[in-house]
Amino acid sequence: MKDLNSRIQQLTKLILTSQTVDENKGDESRPASPSKVDSDMSPYQLQQELLATRLQLESQSTLILSLETALLSRPQLPPDASETEKDKLITKQAKTIREPLRAVREDVKKEWMGKLEEEVKKREEKVAWAAELVRQLDKEKKLRIKLEEERRALASFVCKFDSLGLGLSILPLNLKPAKPTPGCTTN
Numbered sequence: 132m133k134d135l136n137s138r139i140q141q142l143t144k145l146i147l148t149s150q151t152v153d154e155n156k157g158d159e160s161r162p163a164s165p166s167k168v169d170s171d172m173s174p175y176q177l178q179q180e181l182l183a184t185r186l187q188l189e190s191q192s193t194l195i196l197s198l199e200t201a202l203l204s205r206p207q208l209p210p211d212a213s214e215t216e217k218d219k220l221i222t223k224q225a226k227t228i229r230e231p232l233r234a235v236r237e238d239v240k241k242e243w244m245g246k247l248e249e250e251v252k253k254r255e256e257k258v259a260w261a262a263e264l265v266r267q268l269d270k271e272k273k274l275r276i277k278l279e280e281e282r283r284a285l286a287s288f289v290c291k292f293d294s295l296g297l298g299l300s301i302l303p304l305n306l307k308p309a310k311p312t313p314g315c316t317t318n
Contacts, residue, residue: 135191 172180208220 134187 208216
């Protein structure tokens, strides 16, 4: 509402009268031209600002209408009403305020309980999936360790086989013996 009032005042200042023009101040007596304000803004930014201003005006007009409706719906008490009448009105208004709040609270609770249960279920599924991934990872680690042990045992066997010269008797005479396996040490 203040923005609307300030805009009205700006427009009022744009209207030149003998009272608004001060010969000594020159250009300071009136605000800058609207076309000169923020001239470096892109058309997209101007459209965004225009949309934001329109939405603000719509919300302000809606607020004004709702406030006027609320004011008209208020029960009128004469200024000279008795204290009991005022107390009755206050009690009635308090009850009117509490009942919708309770209903709203229950509706929100119902809505969010479903969402909460859904999120808890999703979280439990993700935890179960993570546990399954950890189990698979452990299984693969154990398998890798087993394969490495088997590879070492095989490499050791081949080294011993080569060191004993048992592999040479199997080879045909025209073939040269294979080079020792890397990692084998001859004793």
